[in-house]
Amino acid sequence: MHFVRLDRLAADDVPHWVDRPDGSRLLQLRIGDSMTIHAPTGAMLLQFREVVLVGRETRVADLLQPDWTHT
Template identity: 60%
Template sequence: MTVPDAPGLRRAGVVLCAVEHAGVPSVILIRRAYQGRNAGQWGLPGGRLEAGETPEAAALRELREEIGLAAGPADVLGRLDDFPATSGFVITPIVVALEHPGVPLPSPDEVHSVHHVSLRTLADDDTPRWVPQAAGRSLLQMRLGPGWSVHAPTGAMLWQFREVVLLGRPDARVADFVQPDWTRQ
């Protein structure tokens, strides 16, 4: 699903980067630096589109700038649904597979740490948890480890990757997922 352009809408591209880490198929998550926008939050490498940039180009540029991994158009497997974040950004997740990614080199101004989440963990039945909210809605928590829960927007993108790519459920949609209040920055 693509969100159409509208006045005031800002766009960003992020990379859902599949790699082999210590012999295990995984995706890369980052913990944002503890200063600036989205301080300390879990995320995918990515950021806002520059003038004339496509979501794919922005996502690949940000992957290189934020964690030092180089990917080109041939590494792109596809894209997931645009996610309309409460921050005013529409985020386009680009799925990339890197056969020989090298060692991530996080930019200290933007990234506190780089983490790998196994595809097995993402596919596990116990990973998504739905927490009841007001008006009969539920908040998704992707429980990736002890004390490690990731919410929308990043959690929604991980959930859609899980559903579509890992579990073969192509009709999984995320645009209406509840987001925690602190994501409105």
């Protein structure tokens, strides 16, 4: 279990997008110096962040998981 402060989750530098060779983008939530969270957990946290903490509607159904999660 990891504890993350809500103000950290709401910080502007937490969501990071990585361009992939196929033109899609991969979500990385950079929560701390050594903690990066990807979809699907990252997608749920991103939606919580956007809706609850920032007040914006967002959909996460189309976010991709990293390739290494499919092996």
